[in-house]
Amino acid sequence: MKAEIISEINNKVSDLQSGLFNLSQDIHDHPELGYHEFETVKKIKNYLRTQDVEVEDNFCDIPTAFKTSFVQGKPKVHFAVLAEFDALPKIGHGCGHNIIATAAIGTFLACRQVMKKYNIDGKVSLIGSPAEEGGGGKIKLLERGAFKDVDASMMVHPTSGTTRIAGRCTATYNLEIEYIGQAAHAASQPFKGHNALDAANLFFVAIGLLRQQLTSDVRLSGIIDDGGNVTNVIPDHTKISFSLRCLEETELKDLIEKVKNCVNGAAMATGCEAKIIEKPGYAARVYNQTLGNVCRKALEDLGEPVLSGFPDDFGSTDFGNISQIMPTTNPYFSLHKTRTSLHTAEYEKLSGTDVSHKAISRSAKAMARTIIECLVDPDLMEKILNEKNTFNDVNKRPR
Ligand SMILES: [Zn+2]
Numbered sequence: 001m002k003a004e005i006i007s008e009i010n011n012k013v014s015d016l017q018s019g020l021f022n023l024s025q026d027i028h029d030h031p032e033l034g035y036h037e038f039e040t041v042k043k044i045k046n047y048l049r050t051q052d053v054e055v056e057d058n059f060c061d062i063p064t065a066f067k068t069s070f071v072q073g074k075p076k077v078h079f080a081v082l083a084e085f086d087a088l089p090k091i092g093h094g095c096g097h098n099i100i101a102t103a104a105i106g107t108f109l110a111c112r113q114v115m116k117k118y119n120i121d122g123k124v125s126l127i128g129s130p131a132e133e134g135g136g137g138k139i140k141l142l143e144r145g146a147f148k149d150v151d152a153s154m155m156v157h158p159t160s161g162t163t164r165i166a167g168r169c170t171a172t173y174n175l176e177i178e179y180i181g182q183a184a185h186a187a188s189q190p191f192k193g194h195n196a197l198d199a200a201n202l203f204f205v206a207i208g209l210l211r212q213q214l215t216s217d218v219r220l221s222g223i224i225d226d227g228g229n230v231t232n233v234i235p236d237h238t239k240i241s242f243s244l245r246c247l248e249e250t251e252l253k254d255l256i257e258k259v260k261n262c263v264n265g266a267a268m269a270t271g272c273e274a275k276i277i278e279k280p281g282y283a284a285r286v287y288n289q290t291l292g293n294v295c296r297k298a299l300e301d302l303g304e305p306v307l308s309g310f311p312d313d314f315g316s317t318d319f320g321n322i323s324q325i326m327p328t329t330n331p332y333f334s335l336h337k338t339r340t341s342l343h344t345a346e347y348e349k350l351s352g353t354d355v356s357h358k359a360i361s362r363s364a365k366a367m368a369r370t371i372i373e374c375l376v377d378p379d380l381m382e383k384i385l386n387e388k389n390t391f392n393d394v395n396k397r398p399r
């Protein structure tokens with residue numbers, strides 16, 4: 001790509017950056033939870049209006065989702081950049097979604113600028129996806145057709161340590177387990193009872209033993225929501241909330257079966273009845289190496305050190321569901337050299353200080369360059385679309 005296009009992108013983001021920093025700070029200082037990000041979205045819309053951008057409200061019938069697109073000429077490629085903006089209960093912006101949102105806005109505006117100036121054909125969309133923290137906003141958007149004509153997408157996430165282009169992250173699946181037993185006096189006639197707490201205990205013992213036969217990427221965690229009421233009654237009801245995670249979507253089915261066998265084995269051993277409610281979570285994230293390496297080069301050219309390869313994460317994201325159906329890349333931009341966990345008060349502070357500014361401007365520059373490279377280079381786009389082994393199911397692609 002011509003050097004002057006790259007400098008135009010960088011100059012545009014530099015021009016925008018003080019406005020983006022202010023917007024990021026404002027979002028950070030007024031956190032809102034998933035699907036309730038009304039004031040946040042209002043601020044984003046007001047900012048975009050100052051840049052002559054109108055957004056589609058209530059996108060896909062989700063009140064805090066939005067979309068805006070810029071189309072130039074006859075687009076062959078439609079690229080989406082995603083903005084998250086929800087916060088966490090009690091912690092606020094401890095996941096730095098204020099940075100994700102403003103970097104995505106900068107990306108969109110820089111793309112529009114160079115597409116206009118250099119007559120670059122293509123379509124670029126900015127999609128505001130609410131409720132990443134457990135609400136699955138992108139899954140709802142996906143189900144309602146928001147991505148049906150999108151060819152590829154990307155988003156940045158803040159991190160700490162060294163900046164990286166993210167590899168896989170875990171798929172999640174949740175089970176609500178209930179044991180129904182038979183109550184009895186715990187001292188005078190315990191032999192008449194079927195102890196639902198024994199079933200719950202046995203389940204956790206079985207899970208503990210199961211771990212040895214599982215691959216090291218698997219994460220199993222659970223809590224007892226209801227463990228009985230009083231000590232002198234054999235509990236006739238217990239309830240467990242349980243989560244499964246693993247890196248490969250294809251392994252998840254087998255893992256769910258193994259955990260269900262533990263549930264049912266514990267029921268059989270204690271004479272209780274087991275009920276399981278299944279709640280699918282987020283899909284595993286897969287990654288496109290070709291697209292990721294374009295973004296890596298863009299970041300490195302800006303002076304940002306980037307870890308080699310595509311390191312795995314053990315968290316989960318609803319961007320995983322998007323990555324299953326189209327080429328995606330997910331740069332993780334470091335705010336701080338010392339590793340600091342996301343979802344903590346420390347990280348909330350970092351996301352609202354000046355260290356977040358470099359993350360916003362550099363990732364906007366790198367993402368805009370990545371998108372424009374895809375628009376101007378049909379061979380590159382072809383290679384990205386045809387890359388094997390990064391999708392679990394190529395037939396699920398929107399087109
Ligand atoms: Zn988070």
Ligand SMILES: [Zn+2]
Nearest residue numbers: 095097132157
């Ligand atoms: Zn996050």
